[in-house]
Amino acid sequence: MSETIAIIATCDTKGEEALYLKQRIESYNMKGLVVDSGILGEPVFVEPDVTKDELAGYSGFTIKELVEAGSRGAAVEKMRDCIHAYVKKLYEAGKIQGLIAIGGAEGSVIARAAMDALPLGVPKIAVSTIASGKHLFSDLIGYNDATVMHSVIDILGINSISRTVFNNAVGAIVGMAKVKPEASDKKIKSIGISMLGTTTKPIMGVIKPELEKRGYEVLTFHANGTGGDCMDTLAGEGFFAGVLDFSTNELVANNLGGLHVAKPGRMEAALEMGVPTVVAPGAANILVLSSEEALLSKYDGRRKYYHNPNITLINTTVEELKIIAATFAEKLNKATGKIRFLYPVQGFCSQDKEGLTLWNPDGNPVFLAELKKNLRQDIPIIEVDAHINDDEFANVAFEQLLEVMGVAM
Amino acid sequence: MSETIAIIATCDTKGEEALYLKQRIESYNMKGLVVDSGILGEPVFVEPDVTKDELAGYSGFTIKELVEAGSRGAAVEKMRDCIHAYVKKLYEAGKIQGLIAIGGAEGSVIARAAMDALPLGVPKIAVSTIASGKHLFSDLIGYNDATVMHSVIDILGINSISRTVFNNAVGAIVGMAKVKPEASDKKIKSIGISMLGTTTKPIMGVIKPELEKRGYEVLTFHANGTGGDCMDTLAGEGFFAGVLDFSTNELVANNLGGLHVAKPGRMEAALEMGVPTVVAPGAANILVLSSEEALLSKYDGRRKYYHNPNITLINTTVEELKIIAATFAEKLNKATGKIRFLYPVQGFCSQDKEGLTLWNPDGNPVFLAELKKNLRQDIPIIEVDAHINDDEFANVAFEQLLEVMGVAM
Known part of the structure; x- marks a missing residue:
């Protein structure tokens, strides 16, 4: 079985990028599973494999409830919990072997929740606009082996910078997903x-x-x-x-x-x-x-x-x-x-x-x-x-x- | 020609880890070039390809001058400049196609200087103990597409956690180094x-x-x-x-x-x-x-x-x-x-x-x-x-x- 990498993105604003990542991952004969963490809009460019409705529904919400959560922050917090639960389920069911998440300030909340859901050793990488300057590592990385790449520019389509960054990020997640545990791994107590x-x-x-x-x-x-x-x-x-x-x-x-x-x-x-x-x-x-x-x-x-x-x-x-x-x-x-x-x-x-x-x-x-x-x-x-x-x-x-x-x- | 990845580590305290990374990189038929960014001690476990004397010498210093810089911070600052200049030279001379750096608080100063020296698109990753909590991204990432993986535990030898983390980090850098630019890359102005x-x-x-x-x-x-x-x-x-x-x-x-x-x-x-x-x-x-x-x-x-x-x-x-x-x-x-x-x-x-x-x-x-x-x-x-x-x-x-x-x- 070839590996499947979850692609976490708000497909209403970053559908083009999600599609690009999927195509790049599939060029390595792995599967890209697009998970739409958007709240407000409909997906553009890409047909998500996991829709925002399915994501919210798995945690007992409707997207309408998220939209009406009272504030943008409250909606993102609910989506954070939804993505964490769903990624955990995908991994435990053997449906994904790693993930790549992309986003800016609010995307980082989602990216961290997704990466937090995967155990040590399971490949996880976020490409983020906020991985620089005075932002805190805790905005993106929790208590495991999460990996973060700086996007250099705002994530606003595929251009000669974002293409370079995304190509390397896909190279990294694919390279990690291909790692075979050494014989000595985890036999010791x-x-x-x-x-x-x-x-x-x-x-x-x-x-x-x-x-x-x-x-x-x-x-x-x-x-x-x-x-x-x-x-x-x-x-x-x-x-x-x-x-x-x-x-x-x-x-x-x-x-x-x-x-x-x-x-x-x-x-x-x-x-x-x-x-x-x-x-x-x-x-x-x-x-x-x-x-x-x-x-x-x-x-x-x-x-x-x-x-x-x-x-x-x-x-x-x-x-x-x-x-x-x-x-x-x-x-x-x-x-x-x-x-x-x-x-x-x-x-x-x-x-x-x-x-x-x-x-x-x-x-x-x-x-x-x-x-x-x-x-x-x-x-x-x-x-x-x-x-x-x-x-x-x-x-x-x-x-x-x-x-x-x-x-x- | 197979790719060469620079391995930046203080070989007096992290020689074992540097050797492990080199062996892992070479298991992918790439070359690992160990650069010793240590200041005080002699390398252990590994024979650096670039010694600390060569590193300091290229910037016109002796290691003795670094040791006598007045404080630990001043010595690390000088080494930071040395590593930046040397990595830049290695890359421009076609000697390396990417780098991996490991370290803790002071190692992050060195890791950032090394990653800062490589242009956009050239693979660069640091495995760091400080990539978490209230630490700032600017401790490790500057203004390019640097990548950081959290080490989870202190870098103190090869154990079942560090082995898992290092294996994935090598998978990531090797995966990035294998990325072939797409035909469309950078033809446009x-x-x-x-x-x-x-x-x-x-x-x-x-x-x-x-x-x-x-x-x-x-x-x-x-x-x-x-x-x-x-x-x-x-x-x-x-x-x-x-x-x-x-x-x-x-x-x-x-x-x-x-x-x-x-x-x-x-x-x-x-x-x-x-x-x-x-x-x-x-x-x-x-x-x-x-x-x-x-x-x-x-x-x-x-x-x-x-x-x-x-x-x-x-x-x-x-x-x-x-x-x-x-x-x-x-x-x-x-x-x-x-x-x-x-x-x-x-x-x-x-x-x-x-x-x-x-x-x-x-x-x-x-x-x-x-x-x-x-x-x-x-x-x-x-x-x-x-x-x-x-x-x-x-x-x-x-x-x-x-x-x-x-x-x-």
Whole structure:
């Protein structure tokens, strides 16, 4: 069977370009499946393989409902959800093996939703007018291996620039679609671990080598507001044999702000999928702020640690720790598989240690009490009388991970 | 001859990955040419085809000078210039037909410099850890058709994620390198025109159709701080038979701030290349500000036009217009080919018109006087007693463009 590439475009304004892409893809003996993500107008130049009515209908809408959503933004948001669901369905049914999306500002919303729907390794590329200047990568790329090409000019027909750009974009998606997985791909069992600078020592010094000795591949994710979400995305795709969510400052940021804000659903994918998971509160009792934000008067009187010229770490209050603990409980309570929570009695991160700036001997027990109050009774909390960066704690983390994975030491 | 793809990586830390990419590229019967952009350490795993010493030496440096540049940032900046010059040389000498770059935060500086060095249509892709979240596209993509793939995890060896990502990235670059230009590619003569919403009417209504009637292809660039630079980049590659730099608000922003700030060298590429060029001051007497910025007290008492919820247009003062005119003169004086400056007596943009908010009958003549004072005597200024959006002005612009291109009406 030859590969099929979905072509995502608003065919009312970009039908000519969609047709061109289809012809180019088919010149490589692959199939181009045109999906019309337009809302207002009828397709021009091209006959979509998936009409906007079918797209909306699959998510339980009519195009009329989208048009009447109240604003252009609201309509595009609904279409975003429709395209995500439909592309996911197409891929899971084996109908497409990759996608190419084209568009401008609103097209980027659609392109990202489409690319978000395809797992790691499935080819995905967007050609976009906004892939330049001060636009953010998050406008087009989420937490997977999405690819973006700058269109150079507005997408307004086929001319000597757009033809060159589209020809290369088709070359890229076709080249990716032809990649044959190597024999070694994904035979090994992988463990996902969330890591931050402040929790690197136990992971790289003890946990990673111990797991590797037993034949596991350890993949660490820099949990700075993107890495955690990338790990979650892969967990949701069934990529991991086990997850050690060791560095969980993103849950603090989601509640209280700072540099590491992640998706609201952070941590939940592995738990909901039933992936064996061990969770620790690494750096989950500090605020990680930009140097400027750390100067705000609301942080006056707090203890501050100058991490580097850009980043200041600040301690959390007892009230804040209650909120953070409740968030942990809320997420852990969604678990469908075997999990453990590990509590490091002597501190949550390198600066939260007796004698150091962010030591929090009053706050941490409040965190623990609040967690116990809210956590499902069947979820074990293991209190370890050590600091999170001590070998003793790392060994417990490693052993408990094997335990939840059902592997003998 | 089989294609050669340059592989740009810091081989002291990412030698294993560079070797992997080389092997994958060579599995497609292309050649991988490893260029070591590392500064501090010696290459590991791989023997670079271009050493860091050769790279630095080509730009007249030694690696020792880079190491001693004063700071890590200063060293990377020097290496950025070295890689740009070397990649340009490799391409122009026919030694490479595309490139793949890998890296993180500092790697992105190198990747962008490398991709910036290749003209439109020459395959270029970066695999980057920072292609996500709040990072800016400008960290990796300049003004051409650069392509970026998100690495998902830190680039720390070959594992089941990075292998998948790299395999697809190689598939993409190989697929692009195999693209054969279509027969129709670039036989037509192209005209580049800078456009903004406020100057759309004369361009789309008169100038574009008139040029198309005579067999030209018209490519418009949205001159909002990126489009103008994209047009300049292509002009510098010899892409255009002529340039109509009609909408030049970017020169205002470069001097006085606002949303449309472009590269300092804006407008100069076509002029220095000797491309036949006609310049008009479209929207060159207004500030285009964000709604928030427009509220700053320094703009109190100015005339303001609420363009949309995000953008406010504000008139310029006589003193500001002198600065803007001097900038036009400075750039136009660099011209090596035939050029004209067109002056629309009745206003520079849709709101600069008798009876409308931003009409500037006192300021515009000061702009003209200052321009005359500073402009080379051999550069004609053509005063047209019309508004910039009038058909009369558009016709003069079109006729003068044919004139400088040496084409009979």
